[in-house]
Amino acid sequence: xSFELTSIESADKAGFYAELTSQARGLLHGEHDRIANAxxxxxxxxHALPAINWCGFYFFDGRELVVGPxxxxxxxxxxALGRGVCGTAASTRETQLVDDVYAFEGHIACDAASRSExxxxxxxxxxxxxxxxxxxxxPGRFDEExxxxxxxxxxxxxxxxxxxxxxxxxxx
Ligand code: SME
Numbered sequence: 001x002s003f004e005l006t007s008i009e010s011a012d013k014a015g016f017y018a019e020l021t022s023q024a025r026g027l028l029h030g031e032h033d034r035i036a037n038a039x040x041x042x043x044x045x046x047h048a049l050p051a052i053n054w055c056g057f058y059f060f061d062g063r064e065l066v067v068g069p070x071x072x073x074x075x076x077x078x079x080a081l082g083r084g085v086c087g088t089a090a091s092t093r094e095t096q097l098v099d100d101v102y103a104f105e106g107h108i109a110c111d112a113a114s115r116s117e118x119x120x121x122x123x124x125x126x127x128x129x130x131x132x133x134x135x136x137x138x139p140g141r142f143d144e145e146x147x148x149x150x151x152x153x154x155x156x157x158x159x160x161x162x163x164x165x166x167x168x169x170x171x172x
Contacts, residue, residue, distance in 0.1 A: 008048055017149025020048050024153055028160040034059075034129075037160050039069035045134070045153070046071035053113050053137050057122075058086050059130035065090055068130065075110040084108035089119035089131045097147055099140040111135065118142040120154045124161060132157070 008023075010016040027044055028037045038057045045055045056070020058079060065079040065086055082091040084106055089096045096119045101107045107117075114135040122129040132154050136142065142150075 013143075013145035013149065017145070017152060020045070020149065021152045021156055023048070024156045028156060032161055032163045034161055035069060037157060041153070041157050042069045042071050049134065051136050051138050051141055052134055053111055054135040055133070057130055057132060058090075060090060060128045065130060070133075072135070073111045076108055079108060085117050085119045086131050086133055089121045090128060093121045093123060093128065095120045095147055095151060097142050097144075099142075101135075113137045115139045116141045118146055118150055120150050122154055122158055124158050129158065129161075 008016050008019045010019055024041055024044055027040050031037055038059075042056045046052070049055065052072075054070065054072030054075065056072065056075070057068035058065035059068045060066075060081075064081060067075050067077050079087045079090075081087050085096050085098055085101070085104060086108070088106075096117070098104045098107070098117045098119075101109070101114055101117050104117075114137065116136045116139050118134050120132045122131060132150065134142070134150065
């Protein structure tokens with residue numbers, strides 16, 4: 001299988017995320033392996049998203065979050081539920097959009113260059129799979145459009161893991 005990494009030309013963020021999500025769907029199509037799809041999605045996002053210094057996955061091992069496939073500098077390996085931005089997204093199951101990581105109590109600084117962050121919880125069949133985390137060296141890098149776009153992107157990943165049910169948009 002080969003995948004053409006094409007640059008995204010959309011001028012507006014909604015269009016950008018629509019294109020990115022569509023590329024992700026193509027990239028993950030037909031594959032259900034969690035590590036493979038997480039690795040490819042992290043690579044796709046890393047090359048597409050401007051002004052980021054880390055993007056990747058933490059997976060829930062039944063007790064805490066453990067770092068998974070990512071792009072960027074080496075990161076802290078284990079994060080307890082409820083700790084930092086990732087642990088908060090995991091325990092609340094709500095996307096965390098942090099304009100200024102230094103103002104977020106308990107933020108875990110894996111890379112001192114990070115200034116803002118977005119973390120999306122990954123849930124399948126009501127089970128917590130982990131989180132998708134993106135960091136930026138720019139304060140306030142992520143807005144509501146990024147929140148919507150990242151959630152749509154994560155949905156492609158979560159749906160790709162279903163092995164015994166038809167995918168969204170596919171005929172049964
Ligand atoms: N900043 C995160 C930790 C993970 S790194 O950013 C890769 C947090 O506070 O949970």
